[in-house]
Amino acid sequence: MKRLLFLFGAFILTFTVMSQNAEFELPEYDKVEGLKTDGVIQPFLDDFLKLCEQYNIDYHDKLFKLKEIVLVDTLQVSPNGGTLGMLVRGKNNDVEKIIFSWMTLLDKEILKVVAFHEFGHYFLEYKHICDDCNKIMAKVNSSYFDIAQDWDYHVKNLFINSPEYLKQQQKKK
Numbered sequence: 001m002k003r004l005l006f007l008f009g010a011f012i013l014t015f016t017v018m019s020q021n022a023e024f025e026l027p028e029y030d031k032v033e034g035l036k037t038d039g040v041i042q043p044f045l046d047d048f049l050k051l052c053e054q055y056n057i058d059y060h061d062k063l064f065k066l067k068e069i070v071l072v073d074t075l076q077v078s079p080n081g082g083t084l085g086m087l088v089r090g091k092n093n094d095v096e097k098i099i100f101s102w103m104t105l106l107d108k109e110i111l112k113v114v115a116f117h118e119f120g121h122y123f124l125e126y127k128h129i130c131d132d133c134n135k136i137m138a139k140v141n142s143s144y145f146d147i148a149q150d151w152d153y154h155v156k157n158l159f160i161n162s163p164e165y166l167k168q169q170q171k172k173k
């Protein structure tokens, strides 16, 4: 287990170093873009934004306001799993960061579900829809694997039942 922890530590270190390099090499791009995203989360963000387009949900303003989408080792870990992801607000109460616990790296499926959950809070204006009901927006997920197994179904429901999507539908009427 110690060796595993060391490996994860090395992982995180690599990501940190990589993102710093990117910042250093592309100062102008960074200023315009203003968003730092960890490489492991990027594919899930890309997928999520593609789906936003598919469901006609405008994400550009919100994406522009974000500063970081990153893995951290500061989220509380408890025997029950603890907090795996969180939106971090700045002084004016705007969301500035979306952070994920390094624990999500233990399994790609966990990271995927947690990423879509946090993006659901931010881009789709979701609050939790239940305590533990095997849905992406549940407060607690006892089984990420049930959701991951039926992924397309859960993602479709996440979008068509979202406050942001329903708001769009209302406007059309």
Ligand SMILES: [Zn+2]
Residues within 6 Å of the ligand: 117, 121, 128, 138, 139
């Ligand atoms: Zn949540």
